[in-house]
Amino acid sequence: MADITVFTARRVRTMEASMPTAEAVAVRDGRIVEVGTLENMAPWLDGYDHEIDDTFSDHVIMPGFIDPHLHPSMAAVLLPMEFTTVVEWDLPWSDIGAVGGRVELLDRLIELDAKLEPEAPLFAWGHHPIWHGEVDRETLNGISATRPVIVWHRGYHSMIVNDACYRWMDIDLEAARRHPQIDVDRGAFFETGLGVAYRHMNGFLLGTERFRAGLDRMRQVIHHGGQTTIGDAAMGMYGFEDEWEHLKAVMERPDTPFRIQLMPFDMGPLGDEESDEAMIERILAYPQRNTHRLRFSDHVKMFADGGFFAELLMLKSPGHLDGRHGEWMTPPERFERVARAFWNAGLRIHVHCTGDLGVEMVLSTLEKLQSERPRFNHRFTFEHFGISSAQQVARMAEVGALASVNAYYVYELSRAFADHTLGYERASQMSRLGSLERAGIRFAVHSDFTMAPAKPLNNAWVAANRLNESGEVMCANERASLDAAIKAITSNAAYVLGLEDEIGSLRWGKQADFTILEADPYDVGAEGLRDIPIWGTVFEGEKFPI
Amino acid sequence: MISSVEPIPVTVLGGYLGAGKTTLVNRLLSGDHGRRLAVLVNDFGEVNIDVDLITSHDGETISLQNGCVCCSIADALGESLDRVLALDPAPDQVVIEASGVADPAKVAAYGYGWPGCRLDAVIVLADAETIQAKAKDQFVGELVTRQLRGADLVLVTKSDLVSPEVLDSVLDWVRSIAAVPVLPVSRGEVDSEVVLAMSRSDLDVGSARVVTRGTSPLTDAEAMFETATLALPGPVNRARLEAAMSLWSQDVVRVKGIVWVAEADGGNAQPHVVQRVGLRWSIEPATTNIDQETEGGRLVVVVLRGTLDAAALINDLVDAE
Numbered sequence A: 001m002a003d004i005t006v007f008t009a010r011r012v013r014t015m016e017a018s019m020p021t022a023e024a025v026a027v028r029d030g031r032i033v034e035v036g037t038l039e040n041m042a043p044w045l046d047g048y049d050h051e052i053d054d055t056f057s058d059h060v061i062m063p064g065f066i067d068p069h070l071h072p073s074m075a076a077v078l079l080p081m082e083f084t085t086v087v088e089w090d091l092p093w094s095d096i097g098a099v100g101g102r103v104e105l106l107d108r109l110i111e112l113d114a115k116l117e118p119e120a121p122l123f124a125w126g127h128h129p130i131w132h133g134e135v136d137r138e139t140l141n142g143i144s145a146t147r148p149v150i151v152w153h154r155g156y157h158s159m160i161v162n163d164a165c166y167r168w169m170d171i172d173l174e175a176a177r178r179h180p181q182i183d184v185d186r187g188a189f190f191e192t193g194l195g196v197a198y199r200h201m202n203g204f205l206l207g208t209e210r211f212r213a214g215l216d217r218m219r220q221v222i223h224h225g226g227q228t229t230i231g232d233a234a235m236g237m238y239g240f241e242d243e244w245e246h247l248k249a250v251m252e253r254p255d256t257p258f259r260i261q262l263m264p265f266d267m268g269p270l271g272d273e274e275s276d277e278a279m280i281e282r283i284l285a286y287p288q289r290n291t292h293r294l295r296f297s298d299h300v301k302m303f304a305d306g307g308f309f310a311e312l313l314m315l316k317s318p319g320h321l322d323g324r325h326g327e328w329m330t331p332p333e334r335f336e337r338v339a340r341a342f343w344n345a346g347l348r349i350h351v352h353c354t355g356d357l358g359v360e361m362v363l364s365t366l367e368k369l370q371s372e373r374p375r376f377n378h379r380f381t382f383e384h385f386g387i388s389s390a391q392q393v394a395r396m397a398e399v400g401a402l403a404s405v406n407a408y409y410v411y412e413l414s415r416a417f418a419d420h421t422l423g424y425e426r427a428s429q430m431s432r433l434g435s436l437e438r439a440g441i442r443f444a445v446h447s448d449f450t451m452a453p454a455k456p457l458n459n460a461w462v463a464a465n466r467l468n469e470s471g472e473v474m475c476a477n478e479r480a481s482l483d484a485a486i487k488a489i490t491s492n493a494a495y496v497l498g499l500e501d502e503i504g505s506l507r508w509g510k511q512a513d514f515t516i517l518e519a520d521p522y523d524v525g526a527e528g529l530r531d532i533p534i535w536g537t538v539f540e541g542e543k544f545p546i
Numbered sequence B: 001m002i003s004s005v006e007p008i009p010v011t012v013l014g015g016y017l018g019a020g021k022t023t024l025v026n027r028l029l030s031g032d033h034g035r036r037l038a039v040l041v042n043d044f045g046e047v048n049i050d051v052d053l054i055t056s057h058d059g060e061t062i063s064l065q066n067g068c069v070c071c072s073i074a075d076a077l078g079e080s081l082d083r084v085l086a087l088d089p090a091p092d093q094v095v096i097e098a099s100g101v102a103d104p105a106k107v108a109a110y111g112y113g114w115p116g117c118r119l120d121a122v123i124v125l126a127d128a129e130t131i132q133a134k135a136k137d138q139f140v141g142e143l144v145t146r147q148l149r150g151a152d153l154v155l156v157t158k159s160d161l162v163s164p165e166v167l168d169s170v171l172d173w174v175r176s177i178a179a180v181p182v183l184p185v186s187r188g189e190v191d192s193e194v195v196l197a198m199s200r201s202d203l204d205v206g207s208a209r210v211v212t213r214g215t216s217p218l219t220d221a222e223a224m225f226e227t228a229t230l231a232l233p234g235p236v237n238r239a240r241l242e243a244a245m246s247l248w249s250q251d252v253v254r255v256k257g258i259v260w261v262a263e264a265d266g267g268n269a270q271p272h273v274v275q276r277v278g279l280r281w282s283i284e285p286a287t288t289n290i291d292q293e294t295e296g297g298r299l300v301v302v303v304l305r306g307t308l309d310a311a312a313l314i315n316d317l318v319d320a321e
């Protein structure tokens, strides 16, 4: 085998300002030795045994896409289920059309019932009353009298089941009847009632075989989206060592064409009692166990306010449209104490943060830490960044914060949140990106999969267009430029993960990770981003077609 | 005797960080109150028990000589609840320490909904020194206020650390937010009887007990509360019992016991479990056989010290013989 492989292409899009485009990339041992033209590479090619690989002569080579924030373990629970959401999912094993209303949902369930093994429970994820109306036990009995049928809310907030499911769960219905958040007649479990349901289902959902099959589907999803690096933004949600073993078994294989940057998190919200010092010591020791594809570093995750899909964001005045309340996942006092310990230990902090009061709490903590012990290059990152104000963005710029934004919120939620949760002004400005760009703040966009599809081009498309599922443009002034949207899935995503010297753009010395496209996004323009076909990827110099 | 099929009372302790929940938990766990408590806590590290009292510690559960256990909630309250409900013998009462940012009214759903449980009370603690400032805090003010509103009973802690004038204004302020009994406590000396639900021994009407027990084990000579057991000379008319539960002064902080209730339509009086904490009260048929040794049953009352008039309370329920 030759020492050097040179990949030639119709165009190489480097994401390096010094040389934005090129014709070829020379690779040795999985790393780039030079980007440019065959002519300029002559000193290398004359000196070393080499081969020219022109597989991509009709394609565009991009830096491998990066999704800095998703959750393989949550996906492993969900991916073995059937998807019935109001938006479409293009998953490697099937294209799943949008389920737009109640009739469509029932039709889909009937179809799935006919398809599945007779005994297998039918878990359908994606129900949302705003679109699908109410579904109850009797409705689901109509789908099947013998098969357990479970309809799970898009934001995981409720579960509707049929009589066969009651039998399968072996649940004491008289006891369940006394529970204020279980409606036995409707077959509905909410909030703490869900805990009762999980008790009867977790053995099934978290069983090793099913979980690993789910993780393997996740492997396909990542590759399918053209990603060569992802960030697991809260490693250990279902138990650290279990997850580590599952990840090693499923992901650490020669045919896995991506690496995972694993982020441990402040366990406080889960009620762990270890001291801050012990937690930091533990976090600092994780990199010792790194494998080729599974890597810890000095990045750590914290949580401020509740989930965005679950509408548990903490809001400044005027609060939620319907007077409901959000939740702190970490008490502000604890947040400040632990953030200070992390900050002083030199860790790089990422904070899950969804509402403008959440942003305010996190930002004022960061301001305090900066004045106590100024740091440069700290990579403090606001994750998700649902609702914020332009004034907060200006302060973020002052203290050197970054953002990793779930732009996809705009697509799926902006209309529904305008009508039901926030009113139009705030909803239309969710996931603001234009302000970040104008303030010079580097930002990534992420999927938080399964909150959004793990498709970087799709997320970049939402970022640059702000079109929602009803076809409206929501706050054109908060669109990212085309260039910023592409950087948000390549160079700036690498920067957010602290991996900018390794990945995110194409130049000498970096990993030979490419996403191979049928067209150059800069030619296609913002409108067409999500429709650019992906040939596949190159991971550390090796080709992985889709 | 009451059998173990009786639902186990679940008491939720709420309140923002620093309100004194942990102090109370530590006292309950090591107290000499004769109950087998299962206390579910968020943070094991904060639990501070004399090692001599610990009989085992397996990482998730600490067992104590007095029969109490302390269990870490970790990430799943339901699982921890199942773990302690499965203990043999079953605990007399479960106390859930809600996290400082939880809405205790939401946590209470575990009490009234979880199989095998009944909600005893939501008790919210508030720090006399800081509660009003916290209620104005931009990040947690709304939450702190909501926690108070969800209470059946509010304990204002560290009341010895503020002047009497300040304490009065704090108590008034809390009462303006939460229309429930608001009680000051000092030096963490929360009377265990306020927190404890009716135990099986309270219900064991066959046992010989003095009518008035005086102060309970956790309190000192300056105790804020006193406890009495009212022996009822005959069955109580339901309407009269309900009226008493609604109308008795909030100086009567807790009521718990077995009462033979006579229905308006006549028939034999039947034993009922009676519970009252703050504004929350219930009268439920007792589910198991009880040997009737007193005519009308017994009620344990916990009242603010100096306010007890046992005869008057009995007269509210049953005509003097």
Ligand SMILES: [Zn+2]
Pocket (backbone or CB within 6 Å): A069, A070, A071, A233, A352, A448
């Ligand atoms: Zn996330």
